[in-house]
Amino acid sequence: MLDKKQIKRGFVFLVVILFVFALFFIFLNKRISAQEQQQSFCCEKTTAGNWCQPSPPAECASGFRKAPTSCESTSYCKLGTCVNVNTGQCTGNTPQIVCQNSGGVWFDKKEDEIPQCKRGCCFIGQNTAFVNQIRCKTLASDYGTNTTFRPDINSESECILSANPDVEGACVLEKGFERSCKRTTRSECISLEKKSSSDTKVQFHEGLLCTAEVLATQCAPTSKTTCVENKDEVYFIDSCGNIANVYDSSKVNNQEYWTYIKDPAESCNPDSSNANSASCGNCNYLLGSLCKAYRRNDPQTPVKPSYGDFVCADLSCKYQGKTYQHGERWCGTTGTKGNENSPGSEHAVFACYSGEVTVTLCDPFRNTVCIEEEVVPGFKSAGCVANRWDDCVLQTSKQDCENRDVRDCKWVEGQSILKDDSGNPLVVNERGELVERKKDDTRKGASCLPLYPPGFNFWEEGNADELCAIASDTCLVKFQKGLLGDWECKENCECLGLKKGDSIKKATTNNKWFAEKMNMCISLGDCGEKLNYLGQKGFINRSIVRWSEDYKG
């Protein structure tokens, strides 16, 4: 039988156990909660309003599903093709829930595996479009015209080449003594005939202009000009408002020029842009000109046309004192001159189109860089490409290092980042390969470094220090002091710009070893002693020389 004391002791013991257990339970719960916060969930919708994103659970919007797994593993966020059965639009990479919310039908297939999305050639008027059949019908409705769909045409280029514009000519309408005329296609003329009254005779004359004398219409040549939609050139118009041929001041009274329809290739200066030409309106967008109304103070139209009010506007650009052609692209940077790859700088592609320069930045931190090429003499092309710097320092031969098919690196002779097992820097042999240094080896080293130093997010916690530390080095310089005299350099003297036996007082960091090391450091990325993209100094720690405790000055 237990006495009161024992019962009391037992009770206290039980309470303590329960208390400890409770504390443990609370702690475990918090830990699980903290882990849960770190774990990525698939949120059907995030609090920011985006659908199907991997996020911490706290960022999942309430009232929507979430799962502790990747979005691809869920049914609602799995990516597939979304089809709009009304318009025929097929969009890939779309989550199921987004598709359903948009009123589409979702398929767990790629676009080209879905019959409704299969593309063919859609003939819309005189143009073509490489779309699926439903989309072709929608386009017919949008453009208010008939279409024909050819599923047998399987490529876009084939579709474009298949476009067969209807023949053009003069559609003459004769009613009584009146002979009016309209420049149309044959099919449009047939439509006009159907709409005309029974006493109107309609005849189509292929290849002729309404001003052809043989047609004896009421339309006469004029010296007026105009621009035509979807065409680059300046055109004459006749007195009925019909488009005639390309403006050529030498042909304004030429009967033959006002008789037959001429292709722009048969008109004045077909191989030139004719920008700022007063006499020829044969503009060409690809060569840098386009029909535009002449305005006295417009820099694109500095020359008044001899006839009419329209000219070929010059689409080239003037930028920082240089002239760039329409369509030309060149590289630039946000960094000031000399600081193109400095901390904060980004590469950019400048483009000239229609007299205006647009700037597109490459990715930040120089993850992509701008590459420029002169495709034809005097005409540059440029674009952002990946900065493939990541395995530069691992290269052990000049040939591999400078292989631009695989990486963007440069081979710098002098010091080696790579070392052997004993920690000695490697040296370069006669074949340009890094090898182990032998005893009394006077060969120099080399390093393979990024051609475009990448940027680092060094102001936040990350691996910037680790990356820059690749080029860190310690040089132990030994000095010896005799009974009399000064400290004299004995070993590794070049690290302080000294020779063996030189006094410590001559030590300086302004030496070749230091310069080579610093060059390696700054080439790795946003490391070392650098100015930023605006040319401003960073915070430099100049304590790069540490004196051992033996040295008393």
Added chain:
Amino acid sequence: MRNFLKRGGSFFKKGQVAIFIIIAILAVGAILSIYFLNRSARTTERFEETNPQTFIQNCIEESLNNAIETISLQGGSANPEGYLEYKGYKIEYACYTAEDFKTCVVQKPFLQSHIENEIKKEIEEEFNFCFNQLVRNYEDRGYNVNFKKGNLNVRLVPKRIIVNTTNEITVTKGNTQTFKDFEIVVNSNLYELVWIANSILEFEASLGDADPTIYMDIFRWIKVEKISREREGVVYIITDRRSGDKFQFASRSLEWSPGHEASRIAIY
């Protein structure tokens, strides 16, 4: 006399100030009256009994244009969700991923339909107001009016935006006339701009990036700008140089984190 003028001079000066103030108040009042009278006169003038279509067009046009502009500058939505901020606008993401080195997940698979719905939602209230106003105008002129509410539909087509409704109004004053199938048309190149946006969206979703210059190579009147918003993605701005019509949207795809591959480097 001089003393009188001296003593009364200050009085006259105060009087001058008062006169000028009164004149100014009268002038402002006159201008405001002319403005408001003119406005109401214009409203009255626009209503033609035989052409209610014109009345509806004039009534809704301003709201419609405002809705089009707002929606075009906000990535296709009147009230953007999931957006980035640029130059004071909330620009919705058409394609988005929170992860780095991954192509984006499409947020707006049918941009054109979405925009059409958004415009419809934005103008619905004003549209109903205009029809109520039309009914009242007929009633004020002694007509018996029978109004049947139908559907409202917005369509983006090449070079235009068409708003049509199957609302039906039957007015009787001796004769009976029925007006239905009202159609409001505004000039806009939004259809063409959205077509290009869809193409860019396809590139962003499949390849992670789009080159804006290819569209300027093909389309004479189009300007495409790509504005990088560090770590937030990019904003595409598509402008028709002739009309100034603009459509802009955001995308976050294949974003690279800084120093991304360096962890692979193992020197020792």
